[in-house]
Amino acid sequence: MIPLLKIRNLNKRFGGLHAVNAVSFDLKKGAIKAVIGPNGAGKTTLFNLICGALAADSGAVEFDSQPILGLKPYQIAASGIARTFQNIKMFPGMTALENVMVGLHTKSRAGFWAGMLHLPSTLCEEKRIRDRAYELLELLDIAQFADIEARSLAFGQQRAVEFARALASDPTLLLLDEPAAGLNIYETAEVARLITKIQQQGITVLLVEHDMSLVMDISDEIVVLSFGQHIAEGTPSEIQHNKEVIQIYLGE
Amino acid sequence: MATKKITTIALLVTVVVIVQIGTQLTGTSYYLTQLTMTMYSCLLIIGLCLVMGYAGQISLGHAGFFAIGGYTSASLTTLNVLPSLESGSSCVHLLNSFGLLTASTSMYGDPLLRIHPWIAFVVAITLTALIAFALGIPVLKLKGHYLAMATLGFGIIIFRIVLAMAFFGEADGISDVPGFTLLPGLTVTGNIEERIVNYYIAAAVLISGFVLLLNLIDSRVGRALRAIHGAEDAADAMGINTARYKLYTFVLSAVFAAIAGVLLTHYTGGISPSDAGVMKSVRYVAIVAIGGMASLWGALAMGGVLNFLSLRGLFGSYDDAVFGAILIIIMLFAPEGVLRLSLWSTLKRFKVER
Numbered sequence: 176m177i178p179l180l181k182i183r184n185l186n187k188r189f190g191g192l193h194a195v196n197a198v199s200f201d202l203k204k205g206a207i208k209a210v211i212g213p214n215g216a217g218k219t220t221l222f223n224l225i226c227g228a229l230a231a232d233s234g235a236v237e238f239d240s241q242p243i244l245g246l247k248p249y250q251i252a253a254s255g256i257a258r259t260f261q262n263i264k265m266f267p268g269m270t271a272l273e274n275v276m277v278g279l280h281t282k283s284r285a286g287f288w289a290g291m292l293h294l295p296s297t298l299c300e301e302k303r304i305r306d307r308a309y310e311l312l313e314l315l316d317i318a319q320f321a322d323i324e325a326r327s328l329a330f331g332q333q334r335a336v337e338f339a340r341a342l343a344s345d346p347t348l349l350l351l352d353e354p355a356a357g358l359n360i361y362e363t364a365e366v367a368r369l370i371t372k373i374q375q376q377g378i379t380v381l382l383v384e385h386d387m388s389l390v391m392d393i394s395d396e397i398v399v400l401s402f403g404q405h406i407a408e409g410t411p412s413e414i415q416h417n418k419e420v421i422q423i424y425l426g427e
Numbered sequence: 428m429a430t431k432k433i434t435t436i437a438l439l440v441t442v443v444v445i446v447q448i449g450t451q452l453t454g455t456s457y458y459l460t461q462l463t464m465t466m467y468s469c470l471l472i473i474g475l476c477l478v479m480g481y482a483g484q485i486s487l488g489h490a491g492f493f494a495i496g497g498y499t500s501a502s503l504t505t506l507n508v509l510p511s512l513e514s515g516s517s518c519v520h521l522l523n524s525f526g527l528l529t530a531s532t533s534m535y536g537d538p539l540l541r542i543h544p545w546i547a548f549v550v551a552i553t554l555t556a557l558i559a560f561a562l563g564i565p566v567l568k569l570k571g572h573y574l575a576m577a578t579l580g581f582g583i584i585i586f587r588i589v590l591a592m593a594f595f596g597e598a599d600g601i602s603d604v605p606g607f608t609l610l611p612g613l614t615v616t617g618n619i620e621e622r623i624v625n626y627y628i629a630a631a632v633l634i635s636g637f638v639l640l641l642n643l644i645d646s647r648v649g650r651a652l653r654a655i656h657g658a659e660d661a662a663d664a665m666g667i668n669t670a671r672y673k674l675y676t677f678v679l680s681a682v683f684a685a686i687a688g689v690l691l692t693h694y695t696g697g698i699s700p701s702d703a704g705v706m707k708s709v710r711y712v713a714i715v716a717i718g719g720m721a722s723l724w725g726a727l728a729m730g731g732v733l734n735f736l737s738l739r740g741l742f743g744s745y746d747d748a749v750f751g752a753i754l755i756i757i758m759l760f761a762p763e764g765v766l767r768l769s770l771w772s773t774l775k776r777f778k779v780e781r
Contacts, residue, residue: 228660252666264661266654268721277654281666283647287675290646291639293432297646304647344666 177240179204179348179379180225185234187220187403194220196403198234202348207370207380209390211414212400213423218383219261221400222352225381226258227251238348253281257346259337261353261383265325271336272321275308278343282307311339315369331362338369342378349373351382355389367393391415399423436638443630447623459626460617461738465731466629467691468711470636472730473723474683475711477640480721481649482676483656484567487708488578489684491585492555494703496685497692498589499551500544501601504693509540522546531605544607544693551689552682559681563674582708590700600699607693615693625694632690636683640723652676656721706747713754719764729765 178201187195194217202208210218223229225236227248236244243251252258257278266274283304289297312318317335320328325336334354341349354370355363367389374380384390390397391411399407399420407417414420450456471493478484508528511519522528527543566577589595596602606616614621615628643649654662655669662669692698701707714733718725733750736742742749757765 226664228663247668248660248663249666249668252664258664260661260664264658266657266661268657269650269653273650277650277662277665277667280647280651285647287643287648287679290643290648293642293646301646340665 176203178202179239180381181235181237182225183235183237185221185224185236186232187217187224187229188232193403195224195231198400198403198405200398200405200408202379202381203396204347204379205374205377206395207374207382207393208396208398209394210381210383210398210400211385211387211390212406215402216400217403218400219352220403222258222350222383225251226256226350252344255345255347256350257341257344257348258350259334259341259352259354261356263330263333263337265333265336267326269325270322271312271317271325271328271339272305272308274325274336275311275339275343276304278311278340279304279307281344308339308343311343312336314342315339330357331359331365334358334362334366335369338373342373342376346378348379348381351380351384353383353385355384355386363389432638432641435641436634439634439637440630443627443634447626456622458739459622461735463622463626463629463694464691464738465734466626466633467687467694468734469727469730470633470690471684471687472711472714472718472726473633473637473640474680474687476715476718476720476723476726477643477652477683478676478680479712479715480719480723480726481644481652481656482673483652484673484677485571485575485712486578486677486680487575487705487712488562488580488582488585489680489711490703490705490707491582492559492681492684493688493691493707494585494589494698495555495558496551496688497698497702498595498601498688499554500547500607500689501604501692501698502594503542503547503550504544504605504607505601505603506542507539508542509538512540529605541605544605548607548689552685555681555685556678559678560674563677567670567673567677579705579708582703582705586700586703586705589703596699598700600697600702601692602697604692604696604698607690615690617694617696629690629694632686636686637723637727644723648672653721706750709754710747710750713750713757716757716762717753717765722764725764 180202183199185195185198198221210221212218220229224231227246227250231244234244235242238254238256241254243254266277283300285297285300309318309321312321315335315338317332317339320332320336325333328336351370354366358366363386370380370382370393394411397409397411397414398405399414401423406423407414407420409417446462447459450458471489475486475489478486508519512523522542527546528540529543531539531541533539562581566574569577590598606614606618608614609628613624613628615625644652651662651667651672654665654667655672659669714730715726717733718729737746
């Protein structure tokens with residue numbers, strides 16, 4: 176089977192720092208794959224390269240058999256890759272519902288003229304966006320927060336809104352950047368439940384995470400990075416017994 | 428949602444009518460001239476508010492766009508094309524055969540043949556949009572004060588061009604600009620007999636522009652703009668083409684400035700280099716800031732009040748200094764504008780503590 180995401184020999188340097196060093200791996204459709212590694216291993220850089228926020232120095236990334244390296248972030252998003260951020264980036268001054276409505280951007284069309292004139296077709300589309308956004312909030316059990324400013328919600332709730340916002344674009348691949356960062360154990364368990372729920376919708380998930388219990392629980396496969404290099408790859412139990420990985424995490 | 432819009436329009440129309448009747452009853456209908464000029468300035472200000480408050484981009488070059496509109500229309504409509512018609516210019520012949528030239532006589536009784544203001548209007552708006560587009564592509568890549576500097580540079584260039592070129596009347600500017608007949612019987616002109624009609628024309632233009640912008644921010648595009656302003660990388664990740672949205676907003680607001688420039692020039696009968704000056708741009712930015720950046724209502728209200736007071740000469744020869752001082756005070760004490768409740772509660776607390 177052709178992998179959904181294929182990363183080959185990807186490189187990124189920041190001055191003297193080789194943040195991502197010849198990284199290659201595949202992501203199977205429908206799987207949950209985790210990228211782990213100590214701080215500064217290049218995990219978030221890898222994410223930013225995949226979604227176009229950073230330009231790679233060399234290498235190749237193929238999504239759905241199409242090369243995506245060099246495309247603009249909005250083009251990559253439109254091709255079906257959605258992402259969340261480590262430090263949840265809710266849009267300020269917007270309610271939870273409006274945040275999710277922004278997520279539906281690629282699923283709607285109204286431009287400047289339509290926006291200024293509020294044509295009947297525009298209002299119709301607007302209603303469709305609103306209803307769909309509300310559905311997504313319901314799906315993640317946060318519909319009761321729809322009209323509350325997203326930034327004033329608790330961290331865990333904001334995380335759920337961010338998931339809804341990312342799912343709004345109907346992605347085939349979802350990149351989660353440390354979804355459990357800053358959450359307590361109950362909220363982390365909730366996030367684990369959400370990620371599994373997302374996978375059940377047929378969405379492939381690639382996540383970067385520090386919380387080992389979360390990673391070991393939900394991942395089908397794990398990639399380990401250290402100092403920008405691919406160290407190991409395998410199922411959670413394989414990784415748990417990998418000597419090199421243990422050495423990186425625990426020291427000698 | 429529709430009822431809210433009707434309420435908005437009804438409210439604005441009521442204010443406009445009450446003010447007009449008020450001036451008539453109190454015998455101060457000469458205020459209407461300044462109010463008309465104020466409303467055209469407000470058109471520019473709400474456009475700038477869209478760029479600054481919603482798309483989060485600063486422009487210190489909006490007086491430049493105002494001037495491009497005003498000067499284009501003024502120079503085209505004061506040009507006597509009779510000599511070129513007689514010498515057989517095919518272009519002028521074409522305009523003439525479509526009835527797009529208007530005949531009149533100069534103050535010395537010489538026959539004049541001029542381009543219809545509608546043609547000049549279309550040329551002015553198209554030209555402004557093209558310039559804003561060409562300028563926007565490179566400069567909107569900049570952020571914060573770099574963008575401010577770049578747009579400031581643009582404003583200065585436009586100012587020096589109109590000051591230096593004989594075609595634009597150098598330091599004198601262009602005067603004797605004819606009225607702009609929008610429709611038969613509806614002319615934008617400074618004639619005293621048509622003062623009330625012109626007051627309503629300006630109000631109609633401003634309210635239409637205001638409603639269009641209110642609609643825009645309450646739409647998919649408006650959400651995208653607020654998203655870009657709030658967290659650009661997250662907006663990118665939502666599939667929003669941030670560069671294009673910023674550019675289109677910039678062009679749209681430049682067009683608002685140009686429409687204001689054209690209409691105000693025909694209303695006052697002339698335009699001069701000071702209208703293109705950098706201090707004018709600073710003043711527009713100050714008014715948007717006082718109104719609270721991301722508030723079209725605030726921009727409209729503050730634009731109305733401050734422009735009117737300035738035109739009435741309340742600030743005397745310290746006009747520019749007053750706007751500079753207001754900008755400093757706002758940035759220090761009320762960066763979210765004077766119409767925010769938080770400001771009043773801060774002031775109240777201050778009073779109690781004393």
